[in-house]
Amino acid sequence: MVSPQLVWVAFFAPLVACVLITLFFLKCKTSSSLIAIAGILTSFICSCLVFTQIFQSNPPAQLQQSLPWIHLDTLTINFGFLMNPLAIMMLLIVTGVGSAIFIYSRGYMDEDPSSPRFFAFLSLFAFSMIGIVLSNNFIQLFIFWELVGLSSYLLIGFWYAKPSAADAGVKAFMVNRLSDFGFLCGIILLWSLSDIGAGRSFQFTDLMNVVPHLAPHMLTIVALLLFCGVIGKSAQVPLHVWLIDAMEGPTPVSALIHAATMVAAGIYLLARTFFIFAPSTTALTFIAYTGAITSLMAAILAVAENDIKRILAYSTLSQLGLMVMALGLGGPMQGMYHLTTHAFFKALLFLGAGSVIYALHHEQNIWNMHGLLKKMPITGITFLVGTLALSGIFPLSGFWSKDAILGLAFANNSTLYLIAALASGLTAFYMGRLFWVVFWGDSPVHRRRANEHEVQESPAVMTIPLIFLAILSAIGGFIGIPHFLFPQQAPEELNLKVALISSVIALLGLGFSYLIYGKRTEADPLVTKLGGFYTVLQNKFYFDIVYGWYVNTIQQTLAICLARFEKEFIVRFCVGGVTNLARSGGKTFRYLQNGLVQFYALIFILGAILLFLFLMLIK
Amino acid sequence: MITLGSYLTLSGIIFSIGLVGVMTSRNVLKVLLSLELLLAASNVSFVAFSKFNGDYAGQLIVFFVILVAAAEVAIGLAIIVLMYRRLSTIQADELRTMKW
């Protein structure tokens, strides 16, 4: 049976690491990194043990344990975990990929003087993410949701002295906060409706029994509000704007948070609480279309990017859109499958990009990199594996998971299938573009600092995680992930027609990109070919400009109005008015004390008469 | 027909006159005299009640009131004399120091 102690250790190990680093080791670089790695590895080992325990029995075991936390008359909130196959798979991804990235960042951040702070924040993030994975009720989930947002803000703005990084952190936090408002509304609405005789509850297991009793339109509203949280956290249109600027953070942060785990938290939420969304077709359609639009739009925008991390960020956006679309089509298994394989190859791609950036001393523009395959073979080959997996080439893991989604779309909704297929083709195109420009070619020349020391392969502490992730990306399709995620569901058959079509599209995309970018060029030839449309792409479809205008004019005016109202009315009129009233009252009334004793006697007798009249009237 | 009521009415009238005297006199001596009028009014009502209820207690109270009034007048006059010596006047509104 599943032992709860292992789960609690896996839960709190990274928090212990974070606290230790913050309290004692903020000056030592080596100790802080080792403590952080120890924390996440402990969680990983415990997760592996729990995994074996769960799948020892058939059907797989499930465990829920809660500690009482808040117990009022009408409000009960517990703190606990719900361990089932879905949770343990997600936990394995988070801790496994997380361990690889922690080890990698030991090498990447060793030149940075404030790396202990980095490892403390990273451990805090790991704790929050594990909290989201394991939570068994909405309020606890929301707490860790916000904590993850906080860790993301801290890590994006890690180099806070750089204004663009600080701004990017604030932007990420604000956009997430906006979506979390809708999320919280949905949580509370669901809670208020959840009384079917045993009192209201936030727990998932209780809500599973509540959902069949809800009115359909209320359920749709709840589902859409909960989806608001997903829109923000998993960066769907229209709240996708933060993810691109989040690349200001160090590359391990981008790999861990903005590729593999945090942005996947939205998908995980949808899968975990899919029983809320499943009965409502309106909500599911909305979700599917949002995902599809995000996927296509991100793929189009990636074509016009020149920063290696931003291209990868757009590809993350596109794949997240695909996952959300899969969930909207009623396929949590397909969505989670793609999430798992995506975690592998996206982390791999980001770490590879980090390796390139590190070797070129923080150069990020792809037009300043060329022909690195010869000089950095391990990075180059693993990057190639990642690119092929992302494009969906047989037999890598990406092929299986993406085809599961495309097969689902083909069977249910042809518009969505077309959009998804187009996005996949564009994915292959721009990833090919990236690979040819950065790694292909004969003579490695980089523009800036031509006399710097030779470009060389990154140290082993960085390449070993790359190799590990590359192996996972390659064999990911064959280890039977869907079976572990949703053991009750029968495995999906591979739709041969869809598989063939998608492979052809991918190969076309790669080939097309080779045609344009295979030979070494000075600048992007697409700029001239697309002309005006390219400017639109460069402005990212004007989302940032519109949002910026809105915040600067409408929101600021509103804020200024409210501030003025508060200052004038509340402070000067109400509060100041009370004091003025007291002061002027006092000034008037002090003339009653004029020192004439007979006047006092008069008032005295007047009072006595009034009292007497009052008593007479009462009679 | 003279009833208890007539005596009480008389007492009320005298008391009101005494009150007006206390509240409006410019002269402190007049205040003291009006105070005596108040006491006189209450004496009337006490004796009237005593006669009509058949209880001697009213008259005895009057006896004590007269005694106490005598003592009070003595001290009051001493104070007025002191005031005259200090301020050379006995106008009531010269005593204004208990004010804001």
Added chain:
Amino acid sequence: MSPFFFYSFATILILASLAVVLARNPLYNVLALVVAIFSLSCLFVLLEAFFVGMILLLVYAGAVLVFFLFVVMCLNLNTVSLASDAQRRFRWLGTVVGLMFASSFCLAFKSFIKAQTMEASTIRGTIETIGKILFTDYLLPFELTSLLLLIAIFGIVSLAQGALSTGKNVENS
């Protein structure tokens, strides 16, 4: 007979008290009060309270008001200079309050119906009857009032001492 005497003495009493309040000359105030005490005493005799009537005359009119007269003569007051601006405002206010009091008294009185129909009892407040009660039931208050008078004497003597020394300074400077 009785009503005639009552009404005449009551009228004198009221007129005298009005004179106490309204007269300008302080001497007239005191003398009006003497008249009022006289009529008061007559009223007491009408009520067959002989003892207190006589005590009133002896103690009040005979001692207290004479003392008042002494002080009035001593202080050498000017009748004219007693007009003051500060108090004019309150004169009419005081009169109004007095009228309010009188009216509320009547208001209270209206509910006291028994007062209209009571029969007078037959007690007579002579020296024997008062004396019997005074020295048996009310002995303690009697002794305490003598103590009170003693304290009053102490008070006056100490005040006068202070006055004397101040007076001496005034005279010497």
